[in-house]
Amino acid sequence: MATIKDVAKKAGVSVATVSRAINGKGYVHEDTRKQIDEAIRELNYKPNEVARSLFNKKSRLIGLILPDIRNPFFPELARGVEDEMQEHGFRLIIGNADEKLEKELDYIETFKQNNVIGLISASTNEVLSHYDNLSFPLVLLDRTSVEHPSVYANGLDGGRLAAKELVSRGCKRISVLKGPVETQTARDRFKGAVDELYTANVHFDVMTTSFAFQEAEYWAKELFSKYPDTDGVIASNDVVAAAVLHEAHRLGKQIPEDLQIIGYDDIPFSQFLYPPLSTIRQPAYDMGREAAKLLIKLMDGKKVENKNILLPVQFIERQTTRKVERDD
């Protein structure tokens, strides 16, 4: 690997001049610049990011913490973040926290030690105190907090929407599957659904589930054993919805005649389920991009007027809910 010294020698100047030429700071004579460019090309010189990072106390790396990379919702978020960052010349270190605080702390340590210049966290841990004394800006993603900037989707609306759509389609005994309630958005989502069901005066039961694949099947079985005559399910996410759908098939239920199901997230796979899953869409990719944009602003030290960006959710009508006549 060629170093700046090699370039300086080849171009017949000092390293300072090379550095200035590369970074476009200070004066460099046109002719000198050409010499240097030539030397750089010939040696295929690339500045050593580590050395830069050591001096500047800044790398070009961004940390991204995801709770569970296996849940397709999160790769979608990650893609949004990645694409935006890529366009700005930043790179991502993705950490999979596995919903464990310890792993999350581990990654934060790695991020600090590698001089990341910003962090986006979609962690689901209730406590946020480990984010308090960071030397770089932080954006929370898919969650919110008054103390930190965040990008999230409207859980209240999402829960409400899901409930409303089931009620308007005639469900009488609704099961609300509540995700892990560590985060405000998960609580909002639940609250939205419950509020709506109270108002509509529809019977409902509540069950708390995890978001993960491995356990989804268990929860689905549990659901039907506890509430065998449920006729509407508001799932905690699309993964759980898929498991419920699968279990319903196994039990010989007709969908959406006997049972209607609404998922949450709208992961790419949901359209391929049978019947295709009706769900509340969170704009995951856009959320990722927005989080990245917000972080970039913060890193630039720009004043940001709105530090908590709320994105809308949307009911995606497919076929796990009945058709209704709409008067529009």
Add this chain to the structure above:
Amino acid sequence: MATIKDVAKKAGVSVATVSRAINGKGYVHEDTRKQIDEAIRELNYKPNEVARSLFNKKSRLIGLILPDIRNPFFPELARGVEDEMQEHGFRLIIGNADEKLEKELDYIETFKQNNVIGLISASTNEVLSHYDNLSFPLVLLDRTSVEHPSVYANGLDGGRLAAKELVSRGCKRISVLKGPVETQTARDRFKGAVDELYTANVHFDVMTTSFAFQEAEYWAKELFSKYPDTDGVIASNDVVAAAVLHEAHRLGKQIPEDLQIIGYDDIPFSQFLYPPLSTIRQPAYDMGREAAKLLIKLMDGKKVENKNILLPVQFIERQTTRKVERDD
């Protein structure tokens, strides 16, 4: 952030002694060591990885290149790699190459510039020449090559198995969906299927598809418009299989009566499809772990006898294939 100097001052010794104490190299008096440990604790000192990395020309970072993080097969691989690396104190920089050579090269540059000490690549690019002059070891994952160490699953077997299972279940007009053929494993897979079908003397058609979600639906429609009377589909992966299944439902086909489908990969979602997808399972998580283990050996400079690790695949019988009487 406390530095080694702060620790040295607090402990009343030189930085060299602190460094020796931390790294357990050279002599350090027991009492001195205690003083230093105490100072480290009080200051909450963590060595700066960037400075270390600059001097040692080695970080603790491992690069991982994935072709498409949205395809659930790859997060599964990633988890395997991550878990193994985590246990050895290494961290991952995950790069999503998006099946584009340019992005892949970008990430490789980032990896070099950040002194990664090893690279695992599941890239699908045909050319590998950009891996030739790396200063750190490389392991190919989910692909193979004579020049580089690799961990992959038996494509020949996989293709053969898929074909055999369909043939033994009475398929007469099989459609083989061929993935992108840039990689040897994809070619093997195809060859395995075709060999078996030739041998069995069963009619088959071939269509080349991508592996991606966004295009899966298109290919599914294309399939049935080109070969409307196909009665067996060997899909290029589970994502495509899901799309085919979805399209088959839309066309009112009975599965597995009218049409049998076999996927590839066995991603977690496949069990939740309806009917649950029969598929060829690649042990993704284990592949990831094996790749990590192999890389660690290479990084340690150990002689590795077998640089190309072949893992077995397995037919997972679910319900997109008919039941057969087995005489076992």
Add this chain to the structure above:
DNA sequence: TGTATGTGTGTAACCGATTACACACACAGA
């Protein structure tokens, strides 16, 4: 002619670690 300003470049300190080397001291064996 003297001074201010702009241009162009080099020297050397610095970022925070690691380590080669020098040196001091204790103790053992000749």
Add this chain to the structure above:
DNA sequence: TCTGTGTGTGTAATCGGTTACACACATACA
């Protein structure tokens, strides 16, 4: 007493960049 060896520690160079500062020179203007 002298020498060799093991123990313990500090000084300073080094990794590959960036940049403060000094300095040289050209030009402009009073």
